[in-house]
Amino acid sequence: MNLETLNHCSAQEATEAFMLCCVSERWCQRMVEARPYADFAALCDAADQHWQGLGDNDYLQAFEGHPMIGDVSTLRAKYANTEALASGEQSSVNQATEQVIETLARDNQRYYERNGFIFIVCATGKSAEQMLALLQARLPNSRATEITNAAEEQRKITRIRLEKLL
Template structure:
């Protein structure tokens, strides 16, 4: 997808393109309202601005669009049409040992039980061990602090995905 292509899509197609970056309907609608974009920088600024004004429910909706870190089956199911975006982002997990994958799975379960949503981390450039250590560290956060951290991680992810729209 290029920015020029995005600008010329009809609203439904543009919405689908944005869903590959983030599934929050409020975020998608806010970004769509500002089309067309003169350059990628203006799209990215708008994406950040809209993101920063979302409500808790919108963040939680966005988190639902993510596979669990290290869950290969979840990656395949949720991102079958995304050009392997999430699989590439989580490539550090592909090299992990079975014991580390199990540690991630256990941590994910504890995290979801504690906070009510899956662990969100911008996995790009991180090893499985780094993600596991971040997960275990963030389990100590209070719910409000953790929601803000998870939202910031989601913002980083959507920005990385938008950067690919050269």
């Protein structure tokens, strides 16, 4: 897809495209209604503006679009080696140790139990060790603080997905 196609496709097709980037229905609706976009920068500006104007329930809906990384086998596969990482996003990642993987799984579960939603972080360019450090740093935060933190991370993820979409 390219920007011209996105600007001129049906509302249904545009919604489906935006849902690939973020599953907040309200955000997608606003993005569809704001078309056409002059260029990629305008699209990103609108994405940020519409994201900032949402409420906690919209953010929580967006977070539900991510799989929970809490199972050791999933984490083991994700951090097996640098070859498995998408598009060279992590250029100098060492293999994750079994201890790091198991701690990530345990702390992801603790985070979910504490906040009622999964740990959201823009993982691009981060090793398993860095992810664990971020998770552990955010574990003591209040739920309200974590909704804010996770919303900002989701915004970054959405931007990357918009780039990949076009």
